[in-house]
Amino acid sequence: MGFILQTRWTRREPAHRRALDAASDRRPGVSTRACWRASATADRATSSPPAAAPRNQQQQAVAHLRQLLARPQLLQMPCCFDALSARMIHRAGYPLTFMSGFGVAATLGLPDTGLVSYAEVQQRAREITEAIPPTLPVIGDGDTGYGNAMNVKRTVRGFARAGLAGVLIEDQLNPKRCGHTRGKSVVDRDEALRRWAAAVDARATADDIVVVARTDAVATHGLDEALWRMQQARRLGADVLFVEAPRTVDDLQRIADALGDMPLLANMIENGMTPVLAPEQLQQLGYRIAAYPLTLLSASLRAMRDALQVLRTGRPEEVSSLLLDFAETRDIVGFTEYDADSERYRQMQAGE
Structure with missing residues (x-):
């Protein structure tokens, strides 16, 4: 069964990979990364008619995210967990955000161990995207896709309807766990490829939503297996590649060397399993996105803990020093x- 599936997938070589090979042959000395950008354009030109102008907010967000990914600069991506945290990220001027599965679970008082349902995550995505403009595109944590390949397709389409510009699909075994905790397992190669193939297929009916393929195989099978899986995800047509929880800077460099013709995501969890590097270092290694999944959540928890401790002292002036101005x-x-909208409507006169 595995051999048959592998043979079938081998025939599904995306046009952008063929264009990349051709570009590399014709243009010696041109960087692989530059060839990828050129070949991605060729892929869209050969596989679909010219895209119409974005019509709704989700389409605008997708278009904006793809423009960001086409740039060479590293993108810092603080992760949100609700509408308010997303609004704070927008006010701070960041270019994009990620709806963290860990964070969403935490706001429900749950650990990130597969306990939150698809419907709950989709609803949270809708709340987030309605609170911010499409100039802050949101990538959603689709976890394992909530089932088999057909569930993955439904998840991708549902996330697009919720306004998300991107969706992450990973290869963990259900119930999945936070990528920087022990006890993880991954599905076999065939099932992993089915998930990513289904996500890419669903993209055509999900307003070209950006597909992020993630593997957690480093923890269970080693880096070589993780790289093999990401190479297959690239061949299937994923837009962004994400190897979770590499242990060393050398591992981060190996990933970039093997996959650097694609936008790569590095997960910067403070006190996690991966070294937290400065944005400049990650860009030099060849990464395109630096995600910070727990920074805002952890900062919020600490602020609430400290405020509660000070509140117990009964000294209002000390509490005030911890707060934003009202x-x-x-x-x-x-x-x-x-208030501005309310006043505008209040002043409207009949006939205006």
């Missing part, structure tokens, strides 16, 4: 915009 708080949650 006017800024009102502005962040939307009172300024609401």
